[in-house]
Amino acid sequence: MATNKPSRKYDVVLYGASGFVGRQTVAYFAAHPEVKSAGLSWALAGRSADKLEAVQKACPGAEKAGIVVAEAHDAKAMDQLAANARVVLSTAGPFALYGSELVAVCVRNGTHYVDITGETPWVKGLIERHHKEAQRQGTRIIPFCGFDSIPSDLSARLANEAMLERYGEVCTAVKVAFSIRGGFNGGTLASLFNMLASGQTEAMADPFLLNPEGAHPSDLTAHADPLGPRHDVDFSAWLGPFMMSTINTRVVRRSAALLGYAPGYFYQEYLRLGRGPAAALAATTLSVGSFTSQAALRVAPIRRLAQKFAPQPGAGPSVASMDGGSFRAQWVGHSASGNMVRGMIADKGDPGNRATTKMLCESALALALQLDELPGGSKHGGLLTPASGLGDVLVQRLRRAGMTLQVDAAK
């Protein structure tokens, strides 16, 4: 059986290091105080030596990092990459196109893995192919370690912990209201278009797509994705559909099953639009707009046209736009007896790049530096979620990295 030996050549390999987010992960690692103080060995990896060397050259602090060249479908090179790493962090997407071999070799070599996919049907396939083997060997394979879906998954986890600590009960329902400012990467749009083109919209629509067998309720009515506007008394605000919720809700529901949250557990999330009549109008417009655009993008010629004018892979928002962005996820948890807990996860910097890079790199560092402290201990493994695979260690790491993860005082 493969083991996760500490003696491998690299502690962490950053795969996809020449991409838009990949370049930011290199900068994050190069500047991270713990990478230096712990003497971590790390490498930039991808399909092009020239591009990787250019990224390394442009990034102060990355001089000592290694370079690993491996095309995503080159089975031998990918196997070697995983055999030489304790942890692989991947930003090479669309993941359904470039990620399957990498996860397979990580499982085969007992190499822990994190990524920033939001491609739920792809992850469903990974669960079917690799969960049992990764569990048996104690290897953590943890997708969704970016803005999809760490704020959602950790909000639900924090809500449950606060309820237990304060009232000795669990949450039976958690809601999250998001506010975001930021743009889109070409790579993110390419992943969305690839998912739509591969005809997996039916799978994406299943609210419990990622749940283990037997943890899939027969009546889905209460868990359907919200389509219309609503006024929510807990947030005192108008809410509309949040475009990432069809990813995040599936991840939180898998966490609920893996971590044993309350039976019949309810989780939902929304975009917060504010108070008053203008917000009500915005919520209605957003609901109609998102329904129409989703339906339109399923039509191949419309999708091809949209793809032509969208930012291309490798491109993304300007530095000013990324630095000027922000996100806020306000959460509310309820218990069966009517108790309520509240809190918030928030950060400066755009969600798709600055926050995603921070969350992904801190996830990889949690695996590399704090394996024994993670949920389930050092031998725990499987196709996990951020909350079930990284838990409070990640909460603490993100706080130290400047992110707000707050539980409000009881009133």
Ligand SMILES: NC(=O)c1ccc[n+]([C@@H]2O[C@H](COP(=O)([O-])OP(=O)(O)OC[C@H]3O[C@@H](n4cnc5c(N)ncnc54)[C@H](OP(=O)(O)O)[C@@H]3O)[C@@H](O)[C@H]2O)c1
């Ligand atoms: N969870 C989140 O919140 C979040 C946020 C942002 C992005 N994402 C996802 O992250 C992924 C990357 O986004 P991005 O903006 O960084 O995209 P990008 O700039 O297009 O980067 C894609 C990366 O994939 C690599 N790649 C392409 N084909 C390859 C192949 N055959 N073999 C090996 N590597 C290959 C590219 O290498 P080259 O440089 O050599 O072309 C590049 O490094 C996307 O799937 C996106 O949806 C998620």
